[in-house]
Amino acid sequence: xxxxxxxxxxxxxxxxxxxxxxxxxxxxxxxxxxxxxxxxxxxxxxxxxxxxxxxxxxxxxxxxxxxxxxxxxxxxxxxxxxxxxxxxxxxxxxxxxxxxxxxxxxxxxxxxxxxxxxxxxxxxxxxxxxxxxxxxxxxxxxxxxxxxxxxxxxxxxxxxxxxxxxxxxxxxxxxxxxxxxxxxxxxxxxxxxxxxxxxxxxxxxxxxxxxxxx
Numbered sequence: 001x002x003x004x005x006x007x008x009x010x011x012x013x014x015x016x017x018x019x020x021x022x023x024x025x026x027x028x029x030x031x032x033x034x035x036x037x038x039x040x041x042x043x044x045x046x047x048x049x050x051x052x053x054x055x056x057x058x059x060x061x062x063x064x065x066x067x068x069x070x071x072x073x074x075x076x077x078x079x080x081x082x083x084x085x086x087x088x089x090x091x092x093x094x095x096x097x098x099x100x101x102x103x104x105x106x107x108x109x110x111x112x113x114x115x116x117x118x119x120x121x122x123x124x125x126x127x128x129x130x131x132x133x134x135x136x137x138x139x140x141x142x143x144x145x146x147x148x149x150x151x152x153x154x155x156x157x158x159x160x161x162x163x164x165x166x167x168x169x170x171x172x173x174x175x176x177x178x179x180x181x182x183x184x185x186x187x188x189x190x191x192x193x194x195x196x197x198x199x200x201x202x203x204x205x206x207x208x209x210x211x212x213x214x
Contacts, residue, residue, distance in 0.1 A: 002102070004142055009085055009172060010083075010084060012027075021070075023065070036088075043101075045173075046185075050063065073107075105186055107184075121174070142186030145172075
C-alpha cells in the first residue's frame with residue numbers, strides 16, 4: 001500500500017526489452033532505495049513494481065514490467081534519462097499524509113489543459129466515460145503516484161481537474177507536464193467498491209420489481 005506522497009524523482013539508467021516483459025534499471029542517486037530488499041514493492045510513476053535486482057556497485061535497482069502493465073501505463077515509454085516518481089511502500093506506524101493507494105493503475109489520462117496560476121499548476125484531465133462515476137468533487141485521484149484532490153468534475157466533457165501546489169511540483173515529475181501528455185491514474189478503491197455495490201443493489205431491486213409485475 002502507498003499514500004501518494006512521492007519521495008522524489010530518480011532517472012532511468014536503461015531499459016531492456018525481453019519476451020513478455022521489460023526490465024528497467026533505476027538510479028538511486030538520492031538514497032530512496034538504500035535499504036530496499038529483493039521482492040520489495042516500490043511505486044514507479046504510481047505503478048507498484050517488484051525489486052528484482054540490487055546492483056550496489058553501480059547504485060542501480062531493477063524492476064520487471066509485464067507486457068500487460070506496459071500496455072496499461074506510461075511505463076512503456078520509459079527510456080534512458082526519463083525521470084520517474086518514487087514512493088516506497090507504507091509501513092505500520094508511519095504518518096499517512098495522503099490517501100490509500102495500491103499502485104494498481106487503471107490506465108492513462110490525457111492532459112487537456114495545463115495552466116500556471118501563480119505558483120500553482122492547474123490540470124484538466126480526460127477520463128474514460130466508463131470511469132467518471134468513480135470521481136466526485138473533493139474526492140481524490142492517484143496521478144503518476146501523487147495523491148491529488150479533485151477540484152472539478154464535468155461529466156458532460158468526461159473531465160476532472162486538479163491543482164498542484166509548489167511542493168508537489170518541486171518533488172515530482174508533474175512539474176514538466178504539458179497539454180497532450182498521458183499520466184498514469186488510479187481510482188480510489190473504496191469509492192469503486194461503494195459505487196459498484198450500490199449500483200448492483202439498485203440493479204437487483206429493479207429486476208425484482210420487474211419480475212413482480214409479470
